[in-house]
Amino acid sequence: MREYRDRTVQEVAACTCDRCGRRMTPVDDQGEWYEKMALDWRGGFGSIFGDGAHVSLDLCQQCVRDTLGRWLRVDPPSGPDGSMQALKGVVPRPNAPVSVDRMNPGEFHERD
Incomplete structure (x- = not known):
């Protein structure tokens, strides 16, 4: 019970x-x-x-x-073949980690 x-x-x-x-x-x-x-x-x-x-x-x-x-260190997702399986074919896989500069071109400013 x-x-x-x-x-x-x-x-x-x-x-x-x-x-x-x-x-x-x-x-x-x-x-x-x-x-x-x-x-x-x-x-x-x-x-x-x-x-x-x-x-x-x-x-x-x-x-x-x-x-x-x-x-921040932003790395691409990695599956067994280096891609995210659920999004394979939908999102291009970069060859290198994505930098904040690439995420935000023209908006990111380095500090002095």
């Missing part, structure tokens, strides 16, 4: 980018929901944020690129 208990579960229904304010939902037709970045951690001993402090950040994909772009 099985016994059951009631359980309350919360799920994220929407997310707002902390940098630009873009609101993202799972039904977003531009795919922003699946490309967002959520950082969430507790500061450790001696952390500049404070011992045990809760630190979090939500960014849309454009703000991740614009904020962290110069430090």
